[in-house]
Amino acid sequence: MKKLIEFKKVTKEYKIGEVPIKALDGVDLSISEGEFVVILGASGAGKSTILNILGGMDTVTSGQVFVGDQEITRFNEKKLTEYRGEKVGFVFQFYNLIPNLNALENVEFATEVCKNHLDAKDILHKVGLKNRIKNFPSQLSGGEQQRVAIARAVAKNPLLLLCDEPTGALDYVTGKSVLKLLQDLNRETNKCVVLVTHNSAIAPMADKIIKVKSGMIESVTINDEKQSVEGIEW
Numbered sequence: 692m693k694k695l696i697e698f699k700k701v702t703k704e705y706k707i708g709e710v711p712i713k714a715l716d717g718v719d720l721s722i723s724e725g726e727f728v729v730i731l732g733a734s735g736a737g738k739s740t741i742l743n744i745l746g747g748m749d750t751v752t753s754g755q756v757f758v759g760d761q762e763i764t765r766f767n768e769k770k771l772t773e774y775r776g777e778k779v780g781f782v783f784q785f786y787n788l789i790p791n792l793n794a795l796e797n798v799e800f801a802t803e804v805c806k807n808h809l810d811a812k813d814i815l816h817k818v819g820l821k822n823r824i825k826n827f828p829s830q831l832s833g834g835e836q837q838r839v840a841i842a843r844a845v846a847k848n849p850l851l852l853l854c855d856e857p858t859g860a861l862d863y864v865t866g867k868s869v870l871k872l873l874q875d876l877n878r879e880t881n882k883c884v885v886l887v888t889h890n891s892a893i894a895p896m897a898d899k900i901i902k903v904k905s906g907m908i909e910s911v912t913i914n915d916e917k918q919s920v921e922g923i924e925w
């Protein structure tokens with residue numbers, strides 16, 4: 692498989708007062724096209740920092756990040772904004788939908804700026820919300836709101852789908868159905884999904900498991916016997 696993402700010796704330091712915090716300390720990693728990657732680690736390990744840098748929401752202190760044939764660490768503000776808008780779909784723990792827009796409008800609002808976007812209605816049908824497209828976020832359950840957020844990310848037709856604890860606010864059954872949706876989308880569209888979580892039990896659904904500890908890569912495991920979410924219990 693062709694390489695899509697590469698981190699080379701990436702460090703990230705945050706300065707709070709006089710004390711620097713090393714969130715990432717020499718991270719090397721690579722991810723291929725179409726891979727479903729799970730990034731695991733304890734709280735504060737650096738998982739979200741990796742995701743935020745990859746998504747162009749944060750910058751490195753040193754090192755290089757390549758996505759496709761471009762080095763995003765060389766991008767200026769304008770190119771980073773374009774990259775975030777066109778190439779990256781984000782799914783967060785708290786769905787961040789716009790409360791006064793209905794499901795369809797939430798998706799359309801996000802795709803407006805994207806050249807190659809998909810049809811918002813089609814994607815909402817795909818995530819199982821055919822009959823809810825006119826509902827406002829307050830009229831939808833947590834799981835349904837997360838489906839809208841996933842539709843919003845996918846409808847941009849991005850290169851990457853980045854998910855930060857996407858099931859963190861959901862109950863077991865709903866969380867599982869959201870993971871299944873992400874797994875199905877990855878299988879059907881061959882889009883690369885990078886999912887950050889504390890929950891090591893979901894690792895068997897990934898092609899690659901990257902463990903992060905104290906800002907460093909602890910291990911990378913290629914999973915040759917990937918499992919369907921339905922078959923995983925935790």
Ligand SMILES: Nc1ncnc2c1ncn2[C@@H]1O[C@H](COP(=O)(O)OP(=O)(O)OP(=O)(O)O)[C@@H](O)[C@H]1O
Pocket residue numbers: 705706707712713714732733734735736737738739740741889
């Ligand atoms: N904007 C920031 N300013 C200062 N320190 C930060 C900032 N963002 C992250 N950090 C610090 O960097 C380290 C890594 O944080 P990060 O959010 O990447 O961890 P995480 O593995 O995603 O944790 P969690 O699972 O709790 O979200 C932590 O020590 C955190 O406090």
